[in-house]
Amino acid sequence: MKTDMRKILESKAMLTFIAILIAFVVGAVVLVIAGINPFVAYATLLRSIFGAPKYLAWSVVYATPLIFTGLSVAFSFRTGVFNIGAEGQFVVGTLAAACVGILVDLPAVLEIPLCLIAAVAAGAVWGIIVGYLKVKWGINEVLSMIMFNWIAYYLSNYMVNLPILHKEGGGEATKDIVDSAKIVFPKVITQALCPRTNAGIIFAVIAVIVIYLIIEKTTLGYKLKAVGFKRHAAEYAGIHVNKAIMTAMSISGALAGMAGALQLMGNSFRVPQFAGQEGYGFEGITVALIGASNPIGVFFAGLFYGAMKYGSMKLSIIDAPAEIVDIIMGTIVFCIAISHVFRITLKKKKTDKEESK
Amino acid sequence: MDVIMKNLGLIINATMISTPPLLFAALGSTFSERSGVVNIGIEGMMTIGAFAGAVAACFVNPWLAFLIAGLAGALFGLMHAIACISLHADQTISGTAINFLAPGVALFLAKAMFDGSTDTPALAVTQKLPKLFDEVFPVGSFGNNVFSAYASSYLVFVAVLIVWFVFYKTKLGLRIRAVGEHPKACDTLGVNVYGIRYFCVIISGFLSGLGGACVTMATMNQFRPTSIVGQGFIAIAAVIFGKFTPQGAMLACILFGICNGIKTVASAGNVVSPNLISMIPYVVTIIVLVLFVGKSRVPAANGKPYEKSR
Structure with a gap:
């Protein structure tokens, strides 16, 4: 006992x-x-998360990108790399999905996969570049990821203002993506829940399962974990450490890119001009840590963070x-x-x- | 010729404004990293310093406020030190926590103190850090641009000199470097590993706090949520770029500063997108690393908690 x-x-x-x-x-x-009564504050927080199905649905919408960036960081942790670059990968993912979603107009069955593929590819490339710099020239990945976060940030602000993407007279943002690129559920569901209830959470569940299987049940996952655990021992055992790092970085980047696409296609619909970094990548670090770098843990940590993020907005009612x-x-x-x-x-x-x- | 001199003056002026916050924080980061403690929480420590400085300057002498900003940063440095050194915490995780906590505390206090506003009251010119040689040169002249920057712009280079001296000319500096490479050997020789590391991490918080205050008490005149947006991370990058030496970090920070200066001047002309110009320092960093610098050797014991054996 x-x-x-x-x-x-x-x-x-x-x-x-x-x-x-x-x-x-x-x-x-x-x-x-x-000077604020904590019971009142926490009650408000709880009420604004669990008070109505609509609130819960919003929490899930907020959680979706966090689950993905959390998975991205968690996956990198397992391989012994610290993906502080999820922020930049998120941004290029959003940007790639926005380019396709604004400029290409196809039926939803083609449009949605195309947007997602573009985002995943962009995120993966952003990750691979860093991996390549590390493997080929030994450049510290934390340094290059910080640099690439900022390059992505300014690239996004540059693209947002290109005439082909920019919305005329519509504030500092791109045009909206075409309707067929949106992954919001049909009206029956959104009216019952919140107007942005979207398929992102389904993708999140699938991603959690896939990443779990990769880490726990495949040779690839075993190799990556070995590299993360003891790099030299892994090399001695015949694992291509460099290849493993590149693979891990690309998967990690792809997940963060996916986060950006789903946030765009399910919630924001347009890319704004940034005034500061969005923070999804950094919040992903927190999600990964709370979830103990375990995909299933990350899923719940993401939901928790999403709910807290949404609930906190209503604290202004009680001046907290x-x-x-x-x-x-x-x-x-x-x-x-x-x-x-x-x-x-x-x-x-x-x-x-x-x-x- | 006049135009060139004027623009050069403006670029130098902008460089002298954007370099000090980075350089103070980078010096802090150098201390911490060289003693073997990864400090990713520099960003948060800068934010709390920026806030504390801007608030304190409303009430007290600017130099005292500047010191208070440093102490606020040092407080979070102490927190990081306790977690990483005494409690053997994962240094990256603790740093990440501080990056959430410190800005959270700063904005929370701002709202609680100033009726829900995230901005602190605007400081009058006399409440900000003083300018050197103020009103000696005519406004807008080359001399005015170069020699009349805020005192912090000159102070930071004095700080570099002091840090360099400490690192390479004193016993303490030798111990710091040794502790970051081989703590066990130091321990055997009777060096107080924990003590040295505590000192370095707290100093790193202190200097980061000063860096943050440079933003709110010189560059701007108040604390806003957008005061510190990534400067801390750039400072960390500068330290790695500068191969973990104070002089290297200084050169890296000046590079970022100059690019920033060119951006400020060039974007006024509206020829090239300011966003593309803003990208330059980051792209240049990568290129310089690939072409000239290559591997930056991380202190051997960096990131590893040291546990005394009994």
């Missing part, structure tokens, strides 16, 4: 749960300091700053960062006990 208890306490899911709990307590303290969600999210990640201390302490107690026997 006692060992069962310990097993549960030691599991990653439990640690994440504890981290979330601590974070909400910290959030409450911050709210109290700011929406940034409390950032503080809570940051605290969760911080707790996860130091959580293994907790695990080690538990383990030490266990071994101490065994030794004393």
